[in-house]
Amino acid sequence: MILGGNNWLGVLGGGQLGRMLSLDARRMGFNVLTWTGGDRSGAAATADQIIDAPFDDPNALDEFTKKVQVATVEFENLPQTTLEKVEDRVKLFPSPQAVTICQHREREKNFLSENGFACAKFKVAHDLITFKQALQELHCDVIVKTAEFGYDGKGQVRLNKSLSEQEITQAWEAFDGGRVVIEECISLQAELSVIVARSSKCEILTYDPVENIHRNHILDVSIVPARIPESIQAEAKDIALSIADTLQYVGILAVEFFLSADGRLVVNEMAPRPHNSGHHTLNACTCSQFENQARAIAGLPLGSTKLLSPVVMMNLLGDLWIDENTPPNWDPITSSQGASLHLYGKREARAGRKMGHATFMDNSLEKTIEQVNVVREIFKLPTV
Numbered sequence: 001m002i003l004g005g006n007n008w009l010g011v012l013g014g015g016q017l018g019r020m021l022s023l024d025a026r027r028m029g030f031n032v033l034t035w036t037g038g039d040r041s042g043a044a045a046t047a048d049q050i051i052d053a054p055f056d057d058p059n060a061l062d063e064f065t066k067k068v069q070v071a072t073v074e075f076e077n078l079p080q081t082t083l084e085k086v087e088d089r090v091k092l093f094p095s096p097q098a099v100t101i102c103q104h105r106e107r108e109k110n111f112l113s114e115n116g117f118a119c120a121k122f123k124v125a126h127d128l129i130t131f132k133q134a135l136q137e138l139h140c141d142v143i144v145k146t147a148e149f150g151y152d153g154k155g156q157v158r159l160n161k162s163l164s165e166q167e168i169t170q171a172w173e174a175f176d177g178g179r180v181v182i183e184e185c186i187s188l189q190a191e192l193s194v195i196v197a198r199s200s201k202c203e204i205l206t207y208d209p210v211e212n213i214h215r216n217h218i219l220d221v222s223i224v225p226a227r228i229p230e231s232i233q234a235e236a237k238d239i240a241l242s243i244a245d246t247l248q249y250v251g252i253l254a255v256e257f258f259l260s261a262d263g264r265l266v267v268n269e270m271a272p273r274p275h276n277s278g279h280h281t282l283n284a285c286t287c288s289q290f291e292n293q294a295r296a297i298a299g300l301p302l303g304s305t306k307l308l309s310p311v312v313m314m315n316l317l318g319d320l321w322i323d324e325n326t327p328p329n330w331d332p333i334t335s336s337q338g339a340s341l342h343l344y345g346k347r348e349a350r351a352g353r354k355m356g357h358a359t360f361m362d363n364s365l366e367k368t369i370e371q372v373n374v375v376r377e378i379f380k381l382p383t384v
């Protein structure tokens with residue numbers, strides 16, 4: 001692809017990940033066409049052009065595939081048929097097969113266990129009988145997760161191992177007859193993620209592992225370098241690289257891990273796209289995860305993933321807003337030396353909705369965390 005020429009990169013999805021991908025890709029000289037699927041919340045304002053139509057619209061498919069030379073996704077919950085139709089006509093990275101595995105927890109867990117990647121013990125259920133059986137066989141505290149369409153902990157419930165028959169039936173009914181994955185509840189020492197970039201020329205790199213702190217099942221803070229032993233970080237990188245190779249993956253892949261209290265490193269899940277825990281790369285790495293997404297799918301050499309400074313990323317959720325349309329005063333962030341504010345242009349704030357993020361950088365991780373904590377105290381958030 002000739003940068004600065006008449007090249008068009010297509011993005012399926014209209015959220016904040018597409019927004020940040022567009023901004024970086026356009027800075028490099030790509031033209032970006034975003035097919036929103038009806039979600040105009042984040043990316044519509046930053047693309048060169050948009051198609052604001054559902055993913056099953058045949059005219060939108062024609063328009064999209066006539067214009068772009070290469071396409072990618074900014075979220076995984078896309079209809080498989082749309083992905084296959086796009087792939088029939090233009091290059092699409094990651095492949096529909098890879099997206100299909102990552103969008104469905106049962107397929108994802110089967111992929112991991114069949115290929116020898118450690119994950120939490122799990123069972124699958126599709127009715128009350130198989131649900132009861134699974135709980136009996138696992139015989140520990142569990143987290144039940146819908147197989148599809150879960151994000152930010154939605155569609156998940158934690159169940160204690162000593163539930164009565166009646167409570168088990170009630171828990172199953174809440175899932176409304178869908179397929180679920182039931183996994184052991186792991187006592188966590190830490191959570192981490194590794195972001196991998198793998199190009200259509202099979203070049204492969206990772207960013208430094210990220211330590212992630214979740215609150216109410218939503219990512220709250222990401223810290224790099226991770227305060228996790230080097231040997232564990234090296235193991236996580238190796239696993240993430242190996243997953244990307246096994247999937248013959250092209251693009252950015254995020255692999256989330258749990259480190260259990262007894263020192264086991266297991267894969268939690270994968271995201272076939274840039275990831276919230278990689279947002280710090282916009283400020284703190286030579287090339288961001290978004291720039292490398294564009295490079296990887298366009299067959300360009302990957303950019304350096306080198307970390308230039310200790311960094312902490314903090315999500316800005318709708319809870320901080322004064323009301324639906326009124327953001328808080330950002331002075332604590334904008335006046336903080338080494339902080340950078342990113343807002344996604346979403347109009348309606350809601351509790352738990354990701355509205356933006358801020359990154360903080362200083363000479364040492366200790367000083368960076370101090371800066372973050374000053375801001376978090378003002379915003380009445382728990383300190384790191």
Ligand code: ATP
Pocket residue numbers: 120143145150151152153154183184185186187188191214217218219256268269
């Ligand atoms: P996201 O899309 O934000 O990554 P998600 O809805 O896909 O979230 P998970 O990553 O499966 O959900 O879970 C969200 C969080 O819930 C995890 O990061 C972890 O903090 C907690 N959690 C999930 N599964 C387990 C488990 N088996 N044991 C302990 N904690 C868990």
Ligand code: MG
Pocket residue numbers: 256268269
């Ligand atoms: Mg997750």
